[in-house]
Amino acid sequence: MTGRRRFLLSVAAILVVSVAGGWLLSRAGDDSPSNEGVVVLSPGSTSQDPTIGTNALNTGKVFPLVEVESLDGTPVTLGEPTGKPFLVNFWYSTCEPCKREMPALVAARAKYGIDIVGVNPRDTAELAREFADEYGIDYRLVRDPNGASLVALGVGTFPMTYLVAGDGTILEQRAGEITAAELDRMLAPLSGSQ
Numbered sequence: 104m105t106g107r108r109r110f111l112l113s114v115a116a117i118l119v120v121s122v123a124g125g126w127l128l129s130r131a132g133d134d135s136p137s138n139e140g141v142v143v144l145s146p147g148s149t150s151q152d153p154t155i156g157t158n159a160l161n162t163g164k165v166f167p168l169v170e171v172e173s174l175d176g177t178p179v180t181l182g183e184p185t186g187k188p189f190l191v192n193f194w195y196s197t198c199e200p201c202k203r204e205m206p207a208l209v210a211a212r213a214k215y216g217i218d219i220v221g222v223n224p225r226d227t228a229e230l231a232r233e234f235a236d237e238y239g240i241d242y243r244l245v246r247d248p249n250g251a252s253l254v255a256l257g258v259g260t261f262p263m264t265y266l267v268a269g270d271g272t273i274l275e276q277r278a279g280e281i282t283a284a285e286l287d288r289m290l291a292p293l294s295g296s297q
Contacts, residue, residue, distance in 0.1 A: 158256075163272065172247075172248070181220065190264060196226050198261045208221075260279070
């Protein structure tokens with residue numbers, strides 16, 4: 104086999120592997136629930152690669168103060184310590200895991216009386232309101248159209264939920280869809296401090 108032929112076969116093999124790998128990665132990033140059989144790496148890492156969606160590890164750090172806006176456009180400071188624990192949940196309306204976790208968040212608010220702030224970096228205020236009405240969301244929703252909170256916290260995947268202590272320290276973070284059982288585990292120990 105000549106050197107030129109060997110080179111062309113190597114290039115063809117690399118091309119086939121690259122295309123197949125790219126296709127598999129694009130299928131793993133799909134938010135639709137029909138990804139049966141696709142391996143998805145768990146989000147939340149201690150290091151970030153700017154080329155793939157990961158979330159910075161923030162547990163133990165102080166939640167950053169970031170200016171966002173209410174659904175009526177009024178500036179709001181996100182992360183201001185309240186003296187009571189609170190949850191911050193990053194979501195958007197076309198995110199399927201975000202939709203699936205909304206009933207658990209609404210129930211946790213009712214059960215534990217915890218303050219929850221839903222941060223939406225993608226939708227218009229009107230779309231966020233429609234979504235809130237459809238899912239019975241009774242907690243505060245804010246918009247972050249400039250992505251300042253995403254940058255400050257290193258959020259790369261949705262949904263993303265933070266449990267923040269009354270002094271502003273991030274007690275726990277949860278990347279991906281959060282369940283009622285996980286919320287109970289996180290919030291039950293704090294129920295005496297509400």
